[in-house]
Amino acid sequence: MRLDGKSFLAELIGTFTLVFFGAGAIMTQNANQIVGMTGIAVAHGIAILVMIYAFGHISGGHFNPAVTFAAVVSRRMSPATGLMYWVAQCLGAALGAWVLLMAWHGPTEAHLGTPTVAAGVSPTLAMCLEGVMAFMLVIVIAGSAFDLRASKGFQGLAIGLTLVGNILAGGALTGASFNPARAFGPALVSGYWQDQWLYWVGPLLGGAIAVLVYDNLLGERNPNRS
Numbered sequence: 001m002r003l004d005g006k007s008f009l010a011e012l013i014g015t016f017t018l019v020f021f022g023a024g025a026i027m028t029q030n031a032n033q034i035v036g037m038t039g040i041a042v043a044h045g046i047a048i049l050v051m052i053y054a055f056g057h058i059s060g061g062h063f064n065p066a067v068t069f070a071a072v073v074s075r076r077m078s079p080a081t082g083l084m085y086w087v088a089q090c091l092g093a094a095l096g097a098w099v100l101l102m103a104w105h106g107p108t109e110a111h112l113g114t115p116t117v118a119a120g121v122s123p124t125l126a127m128c129l130e131g132v133m134a135f136m137l138v139i140v141i142a143g144s145a146f147d148l149r150a151s152k153g154f155q156g157l158a159i160g161l162t163l164v165g166n167i168l169a170g171g172a173l174t175g176a177s178f179n180p181a182r183a184f185g186p187a188l189v190s191g192y193w194q195d196q197w198l199y200w201v202g203p204l205l206g207g208a209i210a211v212l213v214y215d216n217l218l219g220e221r222n223p224n225r226s
Helices: 005-032 036-059 065-073 079-104 123-146 155-174 180-190 198-218
Strands: none
Touching: 005 036, 005 079, 005 180, 036 155, 065 079, 065 123, 065 180, 065 198, 079 180, 123 155, 123 198, 180 198
């Protein structure tokens, strides 16, 4: 997979949508208590579902540096292209958070939806949980999108529902970002950097492990890898 302007823009818009829908639902819950964890999970899942169907054929529909890192580790993408995907994703996430900042007239106590670690959860455990959730996401992506044997047309639904399940399981513990760009954009705009490192280290490791497990134990060699 090579980078072009269309892929860059698709990744930017897709990650913008993830933050606007997902973090926007968090802001609404913080203000009005009408969304709930289920609503927040569904908002994130819908964002990824619709963006994969809209842009998956253009950029691959990553919208997450952990997914891009997995593609680089598995040689489906060059490191240079992966780096530019990261730039597009982080820029899109920051723009999404900036729109929420303007809409809500400030970051409020929800920090524009920046994920936070719950009391009683150590940073190390939180990092591991973020890694597990990224593992689940990337293993589903590997099986439904990367693998040439997969049924076509269902990857958006499978990946979107994985986000819903992850957030329902881990949202109360770590905020369930499992996406470095999703954590970075709101943190950058709100200025809230608490434990930001674990939202990068955990998902990147989890995504890399997932794609290696799938390719070496479950998948078939893809002749289109770089």
